[in-house]
Amino acid sequence: MVETVVKVRNLVKSFGELDVLKGVDLDLYKGENLVVLGKSGSGKSVLIKIMVGLLTQDEGSVKVLGKEVKGLSQRELNELRLKIGFSFQASALYDSMTVRENLEFPLVRNVKNLSKADKDKLVEDVLDSVGLLGTINQMPSELSGGQRKRIGIARTLILKPEIMLYDEPTAGLDPITCMDINNLINQVNEKYKTTSIIITHDLTCAKVTGDRMAVLLDGVFGAKGKFEEVFEHAQDGRVKSFYDYNFIKQ
Amino acid sequence: MAGDPSNKDKIIGKRIDKFFIGLESAFKFVKRFFQEVWFPPYEFKEVIRQCYQIGWNSLPLISLTGFIVGVVFTNQSRPSLAEFGATSWLPALISIAVVRAMGPLVTALIAAGKVGSSIGAEIGSMKVTEQIDAMEVSATNPFKFLVVTRVLASTFMIPILVLYTDFVALLGAFTNVHFNELVSLSTFFVQVFDAISFLDVTSSMVKSLFFGFTIGIVGCYKGYNSTKGTEGVGKAANSAVVMAMFLIFIEELLSLQVTNFFRQL
Numbered sequence: 368m369v370e371t372v373v374k375v376r377n378l379v380k381s382f383g384e385l386d387v388l389k390g391v392d393l394d395l396y397k398g399e400n401l402v403v404l405g406k407s408g409s410g411k412s413v414l415i416k417i418m419v420g421l422l423t424q425d426e427g428s429v430k431v432l433g434k435e436v437k438g439l440s441q442r443e444l445n446e447l448r449l450k451i452g453f454s455f456q457a458s459a460l461y462d463s464m465t466v467r468e469n470l471e472f473p474l475v476r477n478v479k480n481l482s483k484a485d486k487d488k489l490v491e492d493v494l495d496s497v498g499l500l501g502t503i504n505q506m507p508s509e510l511s512g513g514q515r516k517r518i519g520i521a522r523t524l525i526l527k528p529e530i531m532l533y534d535e536p537t538a539g540l541d542p543i544t545c546m547d548i549n550n551l552i553n554q555v556n557e558k559y560k561t562t563s564i565i566i567t568h569d570l571t572c573a574k575v576t577g578d579r580m581a582v583l584l585d586g587v588f589g590a591k592g593k594f595e596e597v598f599e600h601a602q603d604g605r606v607k608s609f610y611d612y613n614f615i616k617q
Numbered sequence: 618m619a620g621d622p623s624n625k626d627k628i629i630g631k632r633i634d635k636f637f638i639g640l641e642s643a644f645k646f647v648k649r650f651f652q653e654v655w656f657p658p659y660e661f662k663e664v665i666r667q668c669y670q671i672g673w674n675s676l677p678l679i680s681l682t683g684f685i686v687g688v689v690f691t692n693q694s695r696p697s698l699a700e701f702g703a704t705s706w707l708p709a710l711i712s713i714a715v716v717r718a719m720g721p722l723v724t725a726l727i728a729a730g731k732v733g734s735s736i737g738a739e740i741g742s743m744k745v746t747e748q749i750d751a752m753e754v755s756a757t758n759p760f761k762f763l764v765v766t767r768v769l770a771s772t773f774m775i776p777i778l779v780l781y782t783d784f785v786a787l788l789g790a791f792t793n794v795h796f797n798e799l800v801s802l803s804t805f806f807v808q809v810f811d812a813i814s815f816l817d818v819t820s821s822m823v824k825s826l827f828f829g830f831t832i833g834i835v836g837c838y839k840g841y842n843s844t845k846g847t848e849g850v851g852k853a854a855n856s857a858v859v860m861a862m863f864l865i866f867i868e869e870l871l872s873l874q875v876t877n878f879f880r881q882l
């Protein structure tokens with residue numbers, strides 16, 4: 368049987384009057400790429416933020432690598448977070464630091480007794496795997512949106528996570544750069560043997576990177592399954608329109 | 618209805634709630650600082666970098682202001698003393714005024730404007746662009762790296778800046794006295810040091826430590842709690858300055874009481 372790395376049951380989360388997640392169930396199996404789709408504001412980011420303990424749910428259970436996230440002490444939470452890579456929607460690179468310092472930041476604070484040579488090698492390796500070794504001494508403000516996304520991904524890869532959470536990796540990028548990022552996600556999966564959740568509303572990205580789809584509709588997962596099952600034979604009007612509009616747009 | 622008195626009560630009630638919730642969260646923030654400051658990891662490099670930023674970058678403005686305050690204050694005090702034929706007391710008067718009150722106050726207010734707003738804006742923008750969340754999910758402690766370092770740096774640097782401001786203001790005063798009363802540098806400074814006591818200097822330094830702490834912690838608190846969007850960043854910077862200045866004046870008043878108490882012993 369395949370191992371379940373993330374197990375979400377009846378997850379409920381509201382902000383004040385606004386009910387965002389209304390009983391979400393989800394299983395993420397080891398080694399797969401799960402794509403989470405949904406309209407803007409449907410709570411996709413909220414879902415993965417709960418998985419890393421940035422937000423706390425009102426009800427329900429979220430187990431990551433067998434641990435209930437809500438009950439963890441700060442120390443246990445940090446141990447868990449080391450195994451999860453979180454790529455932010457807006458990259459969230461540290462503005463005041465160079466690319467090298469951005470990558471070293473999590474490294475030197477979590478890996479003890481690292482020699483300078485080892486550190487440099489790790490940084491260069493991971494930059495090389497996102498194809499941006501040349502930017503090592505640049506500031507984030509000097510990079511393009513696509514480059515920032517890659518550096519953000521590199522920064523999470525440096526700690527060799529088991530699970531990668533990508534929050535809209537291709538949003539706001541041109542189709543060619545999108546394809547580059549999609550390929551990068553697949554390469555990362557091969558090279559680092561990660562299990563991933565990819566949040567997107569870009570169906571090309573979903574098709575290229577995802578093994579399985581899950582569509583968030585009104586606070587619950589309305590449709591789950593392979594791309595063809597979910598979209599090409601969609602029964603639900605909301606899923607269907609998602610599919611149709613995506614191709615009109617492009 | 619808008620004119621309904623019960624409605625008005627509700628609004629006032631909400632405001633009072635908000636005030637106490639804010640007070641509680643500010644208190645928690647300060648408490649967290651004192652819980653975290655003692656334990657590793659100590660971000661020495663970042664503390665040094667912040668000291669440099671806070672100290673070095675404030676120097677030009679503080680030099681200019683300090684010097685001008687010295688010149689102007691001397692010039693404005695002269696006529697009053699001249700009425701009693703006591704212009705020879707100018708150095709002593711200025712020394713007391715500068716060391717006891719003006720040096721710390723001028724420095725703290727300028728630093729509140731310059732340092733407080735930049736801390737508020739920097740941390741605020743890190744908050745809204747999720748950089749603080751990014752630190753958190755990489756299992757590092759953003760509070761330690763951002764808040765503890767900045768508060769320590771401003772607590773240490775403000776007293777040093779105050780000494781510097783005192784010196785520059787006295788230099789300004791000397792320039793003015795020198796050209797009017799033809800007093801030499803050595804005579805001037807002998808009179809200056811005669812006029813101030815150990816208590817004056819100590820209380821000024823202790824007060825400055827508090828000013829520094831206030832500027833750092835208020836800037837960080839406002840930044841750390843700024844709301845979404847670029848508007849939130851501007852608000853954070855702005856309210857950091859206003860709040861810090863307000864607290865500095867309160868602390869100045871308190872310190873006056875405490876110092877007077879010691880003076881009477």
Ligand SMILES: Nc1ncnc2c1ncn2[C@@H]1O[C@H](COP(=O)(O)OP(=O)(O)OP(=O)(O)O)[C@@H](O)[C@H]1O
Binds near residue numbers: 405409414
């Ligand atoms: N910290 C928060 N406080 C208050 N409301 C929030 C918070 N985070 C998210 N929300 C609200 O929850 C809803 C879902 O937000 P979320 O960021 O998960 O959307 P999303 O599906 O990721 O959308 P997008 O595709 O635009 O990123 C939004 O209406 C948002 O305003």
Ligand SMILES: [Mg+2]
Binds near residue numbers: 413535
């Ligand atoms: Mg989102």
